[in-house]
Amino acid sequence: MRPASALLSGPRAHHKALRALATLAICAAGGAAVVFALGLAGTDYAFLAAYTVLQFVALASAWNILGGYAGYVNFGVAGFFAVGVYTSVVVYKTLQWPLIFTIPLAAVFAGLLGLGMGYLTLRLRGVFFSIATLAFSIVLNTLIVNWAFVGGSRGVYVMHPASIEPFGSYARYLVIIMLILAIGCVLIARAIERSWIGNGLAALKDDEIAAECAGVPSLRIKLFATTLSGALLGAIGAPFPYFITYVDPASAFSLTIAVNTIAMPLIGGTATWLGPVIGALLLGTLQQVATVTISSALNLLIVGILLVVFITVAPNGIVGFVKGLREKRP
């Protein structure tokens, strides 16, 4: 099998590096514009709403690496997210590291867990794999509920200062961190999709035996996807305790997070990196508007209705639907 470094090797590597730098510069400029625009609102609520939407962009993109590209639907999203959340809680109670150092640690723990879960479950396929990942999340939930150090079932407070230099308010700081995570997840998902690994995952999704006969090492590449997807989901969970300031198993293993993370790529389209981004921006924004104007209780109802509509009308999501319309055009 080829080394992972081959992802960025070859005679055109220099050109690729320049393009990658340009992409990063565009993302940084775009991100700075978003943070500036949010600051114009003059209230922290704009930052908190943006954090929620960006968190879903990141979660949907990270989940899609295994669930969308490889077709292995992971129902254990909340478990990986919670590993990140509770890594943060443990670090808060012991080492007191700054958040930016906790995020990589959360990614390592969740990635290792993804690798372990992959070894145990990736020989299962379809609904059996999905049920196994759901069971994994429930086992983790039970462990946390019975772990007094992190608050058990009653939860724990994670306090943060009102402001942090040079970012100003802590809400602004959290949005910048989530923006970086979201951009990172999207860029990683895009790079995977366009690489030989992406082709391998797409081949596995279509036909595992044919893919193996075409030289795709199915178990290895699935383990790679599980580990990477798990690591990213964990990293996204790490800032969450500082966002809500009170963490309990119900919020860390939240049904809303699990359902949204799976529904958003399905609505946007799972075949490309763009689908989860569109799905998350659409649903996340819609939910924020509904929360302010009507009630947050409507959030899951909105997801449910949209999911039924899209599965019926556009089973390949928004991106697939638009692509289909373009192909039909004479």
Place this chain on the structure above:
Amino acid sequence: MSDSPILSSQGLVKRFGGFVALHGIDFGLMDRERVGLIGPNGSGKSTFVNCLTGALRAEEGRVTFSGTDITAMPAWRRAHAGLARSFQIPRPFRGLTVRQNIAVPLSFIAGMSDQAEIEARADEVLAQVGLKAKAAQSPKSLSQVELRKLELGRAMAARPRVLIADESMAGLSDSEVDEILDVLMLLNESGIAIILIEHIMRAVVRFSQRLVVFVAGAKIADGEPREVMRHPEVVRAYLGQ
């Protein structure tokens, strides 16, 4: 040609529950050889190919490739070693374009990493099988004969040493059969040993240097095609005499 076979099986047995699909098959394929494998439906041809390529594991016996025992090797490792196959029912990767289908073995088996090189080599392969004009299309838009050509293209892309073509001509017209035969002959001339599993006797006889016949999971004949076709057991199996 070397004296020892490039691909061989010794005493290969495959069972599905109580049903014995393969009864201790001994088989050898020499380097650059063209072998036809025939037999009635259910005679175990595809099961045998699946055991050779790693899609199925045999209960007994062993498979060797280039002198190495590959019995316990997963399918992808066998593909990396140079053993390629096409499927009886075309199994394209529908989420990828025709060109990307060819790029999969180029990336994973041939170890190519430069996108421009991969595309150039994929287009070369597609031109060989007559699909270059469809490179950017989805396999969903291909006809049956084109899908079979894509199967062959994917199998040959990484320049294997052995290709097993499982009923690559089923359901095709006479002219389409000739097209596929031409592709297979071209591949053989480039140094690839080929096992052709087929029901179309005209094609098998034209293509094969040697013919092997399976009936009810057992090998009943192995030899020069015209001689084998006159073999009493083969005649009985095909004509029911």
